Amino acid sequence: MLLYLTKYGINDIILICLCIFLLFFSIISSVLGGNMDLNEFVNLIIVCLEKELGDGYSVEHRKILKNNSIEFDSIVIMEEGHNIAPNIYMQSFYLDFINGRDIGDIIREILRVFRTCRKSDYERLCNKIDPEHFQDNIIIRLVNYEKNIEMLKQAVYDRVEDDLAVTYHYVIKCGKEKATIRIDRKLCECLGIPEKTVKENAVNNSMRINPPTFDRMDNILLKSINKYLGCDRAKKEAIETFQRNDGLNMYVLSTEDRSNGAVSLLYNGILDRISKVIGGNFYILPSSVHEIIIVPDNESMSRDFLDGMVMSVNRECVDPEEVLSDRVYYYPDNQFVISGSSVDSSEGS
Numbered sequence: 001m002l003l004y005l006t007k008y009g010i011n012d013i014i015l016i017c018l019c020i021f022l023l024f025f026s027i028i029s030s031v032l033g034g035n036m037d038l039n040e041f042v043n044l045i046i047v048c049l050e051k052e053l054g055d056g057y058s059v060e061h062r063k064i065l066k067n068n069s070i071e072f073d074s075i076v077i078m079e080e081g082h083n084i085a086p087n088i089y090m091q092s093f094y095l096d097f098i099n100g101r102d103i104g105d106i107i108r109e110i111l112r113v114f115r116t117c118r119k120s121d122y123e124r125l126c127n128k129i130d131p132e133h134f135q136d137n138i139i140i141r142l143v144n145y146e147k148n149i150e151m152l153k154q155a156v157y158d159r160v161e162d163d164l165a166v167t168y169h170y171v172i173k174c175g176k177e178k179a180t181i182r183i184d185r186k187l188c189e190c191l192g193i194p195e196k197t198v199k200e201n202a203v204n205n206s207m208r209i210n211p212p213t214f215d216r217m218d219n220i221l222l223k224s225i226n227k228y229l230g231c232d233r234a235k236k237e238a239i240e241t242f243q244r245n246d247g248l249n250m251y252v253l254s255t256e257d258r259s260n261g262a263v264s265l266l267y268n269g270i271l272d273r274i275s276k277v278i279g280g281n282f283y284i285l286p287s288s289v290h291e292i293i294i295v296p297d298n299e300s301m302s303r304d305f306l307d308g309m310v311m312s313v314n315r316e317c318v319d320p321e322e323v324l325s326d327r328v329y330y331y332p333d334n335q336f337v338i339s340g341s342s343v344d345s346s347e348g349s
Helices: 002-007 010-025 038-053 091-098 103-119 122-127 131-137 146-152 185-191 195-200 202-209 217-228 232-244 261-266 270-278 303-316
Strands: 057-065 071-079 087-089 138-144 157-160 164-174 177-182 212-216 251-255 282-285 292-296 329-331
Touching (some): 038 091, 038 103, 057 087, 087 091, 087 103, 131 164, 131 202, 138 261, 185 195, 251 261, 261 270, 282 303
Antiparallel strands (some): 057 071, 164 177, 282 292
């Protein structure tokens, strides 16, 4: 597609390149189908697991509410005497099944996942959280407020701007891997830690654990082109296209691991530093929960065009679970200050 960018106007090029960019940093949902629907498949899995495990275990089907109120089907295998068990998501196993994978092979893999998680340090760490060091491992994430009202009813959170919310998460390290637990009021009560204490160091922790990154979009795209396009002619024409359009004059703000990187908008002083780097005011495009697009306000693109671009990209290129907002923000008008309006956690309940 990059070979034909020169046939389009600059606005078309921008929209095309933004979609290409998102393909490198978001996972597009698979479309499921087949003769057996997902609920029937999960019920079959439960019956097979109960037969395989025997007494001393219970198997449950749960709907897990993820970001933007997207529900995922999971099963939980609970062993007698244990109070923590992993959620094992079913969508990928269902897709394998309708593509011909043997049900017995699926059952064996689910049991392997369960036994591996059970033997890990996860339960030990959860049961032995040290309240004294709890604060040092709390980070924040940025989500859409309206799309997550149900989840926020129990969560510790704060409002940002009119349409966003900050949630708080506890980081658990198991070897080289890292997992997070969303902090809710029940966990705070269990640990005897006030919500105010949870929030005190979360922004600074996030900056330390998930440092921000800021680079021109054309630099990121050209690295991808260099890696994935094997034709020298294609590389040359793509690079020439970017250079003729001044690299599209867009920047990408995220975190080093490119996961939930939109939260870097909230890092202390980050917007002021960006303004100094690009030399003035700028538009903030919430391309997903993982990254933010920064567009200098040099009058080369209208606000209406940017509004339409964000809505179009959200509908066509971004996984529904990863949509952050349809709104275009503007600095310095939008400062992304955590409001603290959720101190009264009864809101929305």
